[in-house]
Structure formats: C-alpha cells, structure tokens
Amino acid sequence: MSFEITIERRLGAADIRLDLAASSGLTALLGPSGAGKTSVLNMVAGLLRPDRGRIVVGGEVLFDSAAGIDLPVQQRRAGYVFQDGRLFPHLRVRDNLLFGWELASPADRWLDLDQVAALLGIAHLLDRWPRTLSGGEAQRVAIGRALLGAPRFLLMDEPLSSLDAPRRAEIMALIERLRDELGLPILYVSHDRGEVDRLAAQVAVLGAP
Amino acid sequence: MILTADELAVVGLSLKVSAVAIGATLPVAFALAWVLARRVFPGRVLLDALVHLPLVLPPVVTGWLLLLAFGANGSVGRWAADWLGLHFMFRWTGAALASAVMALPLMVRAMRLSIEAVDPRLEQAAMTLGASRLRTFTAITLPLAMPGVLAGMVLGFARSLGEFGATITFVSNIPGETRTLPLAIYGALQVPGGEAQVTRLGVIAVALSLAALLASEWLVRGREGRGHVL
Numbered sequence: 001m002s003f004e005i006t007i008e009r010r011l012g013a014a015d016i017r018l019d020l021a022a023s024s025g026l027t028a029l030l031g032p033s034g035a036g037k038t039s040v041l042n043m044v045a046g047l048l049r050p051d052r053g054r055i056v057v058g059g060e061v062l063f064d065s066a067a068g069i070d071l072p073v074q075q076r077r078a079g080y081v082f083q084d085g086r087l088f089p090h091l092r093v094r095d096n097l098l099f100g101w102e103l104a105s106p107a108d109r110w111l112d113l114d115q116v117a118a119l120l121g122i123a124h125l126l127d128r129w130p131r132t133l134s135g136g137e138a139q140r141v142a143i144g145r146a147l148l149g150a151p152r153f154l155l156m157d158e159p160l161s162s163l164d165a166p167r168r169a170e171i172m173a174l175i176e177r178l179r180d181e182l183g184l185p186i187l188y189v190s191h192d193r194g195e196v197d198r199l200a201a202q203v204a205v206l207g208a209p
Numbered sequence: 210m211i212l213t214a215d216e217l218a219v220v221g222l223s224l225k226v227s228a229v230a231i232g233a234t235l236p237v238a239f240a241l242a243w244v245l246a247r248r249v250f251p252g253r254v255l256l257d258a259l260v261h262l263p264l265v266l267p268p269v270v271t272g273w274l275l276l277l278a279f280g281a282n283g284s285v286g287r288w289a290a291d292w293l294g295l296h297f298m299f300r301w302t303g304a305a306l307a308s309a310v311m312a313l314p315l316m317v318r319a320m321r322l323s324i325e326a327v328d329p330r331l332e333q334a335a336m337t338l339g340a341s342r343l344r345t346f347t348a349i350t351l352p353l354a355m356p357g358v359l360a361g362m363v364l365g366f367a368r369s370l371g372e373f374g375a376t377i378t379f380v381s382n383i384p385g386e387t388r389t390l391p392l393a394i395y396g397a398l399q400v401p402g403g404e405a406q407v408t409r410l411g412v413i414a415v416a417l418s419l420a421a422l423l424a425s426e427w428l429v430r431g432r433e434g435r436g437h438v439l
Binding site for chain 2: 045046047073074076077078079080082084086088089090099100103104145146149
C-alpha cells in the first residue's frame with residue numbers, strides 16, 4: 001500500500017473527511033476548489049494536524065491519533081511540490097535545489113544534483129535567481145527541489161495550474177516519467193478530470209464543503 | 210570646513226554613543242519585532258504600545274523615567290551596577306541608554322514590517338525539506354528580513370544621533386562624557402558668538418541624518434525594487 005489515509009479535520013465551516021487506500025503509483029485527489037484538497041496534502045506533509053485519523057505512507061505510520069503518533073514535518077520526508085512553487089527568492093536555483101539535499105542524511109539521498117538537473121532539463125538554470133524563471137522553469141525547479149530532499153513520497157498540489165498549455169504538456173510528461181521511473185508513491189491534487197485520467201492509477205474524490 | 214578639537218570630540222562621542230546604543234539594542238529590537246510580527250498572545254497590544262511609547266512621550270518624561278529607574282535610588286540601576294558592573298548616571302553609557310530607548314520604536318517598526326513581509330509558506334516549504342525551526346529561521350526568515358533589519362539599524366542610528374531631551378534630562382550635559390551633537394549645538398546657542406559653531410555642527414548633523422535616511426531607504430529598496438521606510 002502506498003497511501004492509507006483516514007482523516008477528519010474541521011477547518012472553519014468546512015468538514016474535511018477522507019478515506020483512501022491506494023496501492024501504488026500516482027493517486028489523484030480530485031474535488032472542487034474549497035473542498036480541502038490542499039489541506040489533505042498539508043496533513044500528510046505534517047503542516048496541519050488532523051482532528052482524528054491515521055496516515056500511513058509506504059507502510060510507515062506518520063500520524064495516528066489513537067496511538068498518539070504525530071511525526072514532525074521534518075521527519076516525514078515528504079517531497080512537497082506546492083501549487084505556487086515557493087522557491088526561496090534569496091537563493092539561486094542551485095541552492096534552492098540543494099536546500100533539502102544538504103539537510104538529508106547521506107544514507108537517505110538517492111539522487112544527486114546532476115541527475116536531477118538532467119532528468120528535469122534544468123542544468124542551464126542553476127545560476128539563475130528564481131524571479132528570472134518562467135512559470136514552467138520554476139515548476140521544474142520546485143519538483144527538483146522536492147526530489148533532492150530525499151523524499152519517501154511526493155505530494156503535488158496542482159503543479160500544472162499556473163502554466164500555459166505547452167508548459168502543461170511538458171510538465172505532465174515529466175510527471176509521467178517520475179511516476180514510471182522513480183517508483184515513488186505520489187499523491188496528486190487536481191480539479192481537472194482530464195489531467196487526472198491521464199496520470200492517475202487511482203482517484204479519490206473529495207466532496208464539496 | 211574645519212572643526213576644532215572640541216567639536217571633533219563631540220562628533221566622535223556622538224558616533225560612539227549611537228553605535229553602542231544601536232549595537233546593544235539590536236537583539237532586543239529584533240526579538241520584539243519578531244514576537245509582535247509572529248506571535249499572538251494576551252497583552253500583545255500593550256507590549257506594542259509600550260514599545261512605541263518613547264515615540265510619543267515627551268522625551269523629557271522618558272529621561273525622567275530613566276532617572277527614576279537608573280538614578281541613585283533606582284532599583285534597576287542598582288541591579289545593573291551590582292550584577293553587570295554597568296553605571297549609567299552622568300556617563301556616556303547613560304547617553305547610550307537614553308538613545309537606545311528613544312531609537313527602539315523606530316528599529317522595531319522597520320524590522321517588524323520586514324518580518325511580516327516574509328511569507329510563512331516559504332518557511333513551511335523549508336520545514337517539509339527537513340529544516341528545523343532554528344534552521345528555517347537562520348536560512349529563510351532572517352535573510353529575507355535582512356533589508357528591514359539593516360534599515361532599522363540605520364534609522365535607529367540616525368534617531369540616536371539626534372537624541373536630545375531624554376539624554377539631557379537623564380545624564381545632563383557633560384563635555385567629553387554626555388555632550389553629544391545636539392547637546393553641543395544647544396550649548397553653543399546659549400553662548401554669545403556661538404553661531405559659527407552652531408553652523409558647523411548643524412551641517413554635520415544634517416549630513417549624517419540625511420545619509421542615514423538615504424542608506425536605509427536604499428537597503429530596503431535594494432533587492433526587490435519595492436518596499437520603503439520613508
């Protein structure tokens with residue numbers, strides 16, 4: 001099992017509930033905006049605490065309210081690709097990419113900078129500042145930064161939403177490669193049915209609030 | 210424009226008093242700015258008001274309060290003397306203390322604005338990549354807030370150079386010890402024929418203050434071409 005997620009969380013007026021058991025590959029989380037998709041990713045990443053429930057990824061328990069387990073965000077080793085990129089504006093692309101890599105213990109690292117730069121086609125961007133990147137370039141760097149943090153799984157929050165059509169196709173092809181070549185469990189949030197049909201092995205739907 | 214030895218001593222003393230005041234206040238101001246920007250706690254509004262108090266209080270009242278706290282019978286002054294070996298009354302250190310208190314609100318304001326401008330979502334991103342809270346602070350928050358921190362220091366320094374009321378009330382006007390630039394200008398104005406000296410010191414004061422304001426504006430604007438302190 002890649003993701004076993006049973007969570008409840010009240011957030012303002014919204015009630016977020018999810019019951020999901022995914023075998024492997026890419027699992028999509030589909031739902032209208034405001035349904036709490038990003039909140040689910042934040043709970044899996046450890047940035048938001050569920051009121052109740054259990055989160056298991058790749059056999060490791062990250063959160064279990066009944067057993068009193070709540071692994072800190074730093075120890076969950078989530079490769080989180082945010083919707084808005086969130087590159088560190090004061091660091092060059094190279095230092096953005098290496099931020100998590102340098103913090104990971106050497107035994108956990110399974111990719112290095114050259115491999116990621118080649119995989120994502122960003123070797124020529126390493127000395128640039130984030131503000132000089134196009135949307136597609138920034139999203140590739142964000143994916144690279146997540147991969148270099150030695151993650152055990154990836155969380156992707158609408159990684160295509162800020163891109164124009166040609167960039168979307170390019171990043172979507174890239175995500176397919178990550179899915180097929182790296183064998184990492186991926187939890188992928190989207191509100192686009194077509195995108196999800198193409199990428200996902202399983203789909204979970206989060207209801208409207 | 211040639212300054213006399215006395216006038217040079219005044220300028221030197223002013224720079225020393227201001228530099229020590231700002232250097233010593235920096236950690237306090239940054240901690241206050243961070244707490245006010247990022248923490249919600251009971252009494253936050255009161256703390257905010259207390260920090261800003263020297264900005265609106267008549268400086269002579271601030272000086273008087275410092276006298277009460279650090280004077281001959283002041284408990285804080287006695288504690289500082291006994292435990293830290295610091296004496297403030299009629300010393301240049303007292304002038305630095307008065308300057309520090311008066312500069313604090315400006316420093317906290319500039320730093321707080323820059324800390325508030327740091328996107329907490331960047332800090333979250335750093336934590337998902339394995340950064341501890343401390344590491345997140347030193348690698349993300351502090352560098353991103355740095356222009357505001359530097360601007361706050363320069364602004365505080367400029368404010369400190371101009372400090373008059375609290376200083377003269379608290380530590381008097383002693384040549385070579387507490388007679389800073391504004392006090393010397395005030396003194397020269399009281400003496401017949403002191404206009405030339407007033408002019409020379411006044412020009413220095415204008416030049417130093419203007420340079421500090423421009424420097425702080427440049428520091429904040431520098432990186433991103435947005436944000437300002439003036």
